[in-house]
Amino acid sequence: MDGKPRGSVRADNRLMRVLAGTPVAPPPLWLMRQAGRYLPEYRAVRAEAGSFLDLCFSPAKAAEVTLQPIRRFGFDAAILFSDILVVPHALGRTVRFVEGEGPRLEPIDAAGIEALDEEGIATRLAPVYETVARLRQDLPRETALIGFCGAPFTVATYMVAGKGSPDQAPTRLFAARDPAAFDRLIDRLVTASADYLLRQVAAGADVLMIFDSWAGALGGDDFLRWSAEPIARIVETVRAAAPGVPVIGFPKGAGLGLETFLRRTGVDAVGLDWTVPLEFARDRLQPLAALQGNLDPMVLVVGGATLDRAVDRILETLGSGRLIFNLGHGIVPETPIAHVERLVERVRRGG
Numbered sequence: 001m002d003g004k005p006r007g008s009v010r011a012d013n014r015l016m017r018v019l020a021g022t023p024v025a026p027p028p029l030w031l032m033r034q035a036g037r038y039l040p041e042y043r044a045v046r047a048e049a050g051s052f053l054d055l056c057f058s059p060a061k062a063a064e065v066t067l068q069p070i071r072r073f074g075f076d077a078a079i080l081f082s083d084i085l086v087v088p089h090a091l092g093r094t095v096r097f098v099e100g101e102g103p104r105l106e107p108i109d110a111a112g113i114e115a116l117d118e119e120g121i122a123t124r125l126a127p128v129y130e131t132v133a134r135l136r137q138d139l140p141r142e143t144a145l146i147g148f149c150g151a152p153f154t155v156a157t158y159m160v161a162g163k164g165s166p167d168q169a170p171t172r173l174f175a176a177r178d179p180a181a182f183d184r185l186i187d188r189l190v191t192a193s194a195d196y197l198l199r200q201v202a203a204g205a206d207v208l209m210i211f212d213s214w215a216g217a218l219g220g221d222d223f224l225r226w227s228a229e230p231i232a233r234i235v236e237t238v239r240a241a242a243p244g245v246p247v248i249g250f251p252k253g254a255g256l257g258l259e260t261f262l263r264r265t266g267v268d269a270v271g272l273d274w275t276v277p278l279e280f281a282r283d284r285l286q287p288l289a290a291l292q293g294n295l296d297p298m299v300l301v302v303g304g305a306t307l308d309r310a311v312d313r314i315l316e317t318l319g320s321g322r323l324i325f326n327l328g329h330g331i332v333p334e335t336p337i338a339h340v341e342r343l344v345e346r347v348r349r350g351g
């Protein structure tokens, strides 16, 4: 890539410092979905990889697309290229990605929940661990490597509905109708996810992130029961077996629930979607944890002075505390690369 030293991450890595509790100015920066279709070099690898899951399970190709945005933009962290739905796949469920439509799974019922194959996390996901190991070898030491999984609730929404759905009605219906079966599904995903994350750490991941993209579909008590509680159990297991590996939680759409989420899970950092008011985040959340976010991905599509103002507002409000600059959700395919360059330059010079 360049002449930089590679191998295990340096203790003075900017992202690791913020996660350990020290504000860093300008803040470390990476973008959710930074490896993806807005990059021509990603589209080239994707086109020759076969299916999306083939790409996730090809260590050489998955490592290559993980490195692409690091080469181009020099982000402070690389995120393993994979998907949250490799876990249901490993548990023996059918998972497909349909071009232009998204994921398709065979919807699960109570019998299917009992039949989940827990061995798959070790065996079927071995190529993912190989990707992690390659990445930690190939990445510059100043770049942290983030491993991840989906939160049990978000993964369960795809397993129950068989696809994405706007307000998770099929899953809320399932959980309300048969809470015992839903509990069982969540339990099995807690065990599988903690195991999956620990194997990523063993292979070389420096930081872990848990994506609860649909946490916002849950009401107050259900949010605690199905989002915060299961994530707390994963964090507890990971902490016990891998002390010192920081965990970022991202309960998207949690709103006022974010403070309870932080207190209950004890994550080192919390991801903020673009709807979270910055003053609330500064006053109520930043004293408890590092914050990651929360630029609206649509503002990055628009660019120009609109982008500059939004970047400056985040830096002004959150920049003197523990902050990891990021988007409020994944970068979208129509984002111009020049706007990402502009963002990086502005964050690096401190707004």
Ligand SMILES: Cc1c2[nH]c(c1CCC(=O)O)Cc1[nH]c(c(CCC(=O)O)c1C)Cc1[nH]c(c(CCC(=O)O)c1C)Cc1[nH]c(c(C)c1CCC(=O)O)C2
Pocket: 031, 032, 033, 034, 035, 036, 037, 046, 052, 079, 080, 081, 082, 083, 084, 085, 097, 101, 102, 103, 148, 150, 154, 164, 211, 213, 330
């Ligand atoms: C809900 C969820 C999924 N996957 C993920 C989430 C949680 C984060 C979020 O809310 O976005 C997480 C994810 N998915 C992907 C990554 C890779 C690392 C990175 O962020 O760069 C990560 C961290 C690759 C991907 N995962 C997917 C793509 C696009 C597919 C392609 O390139 O053909 C990528 C780059 C496919 C995917 N995967 C998923 C959906 C709904 C889709 C279809 C939507 C789409 O097409 O953008 C499930």
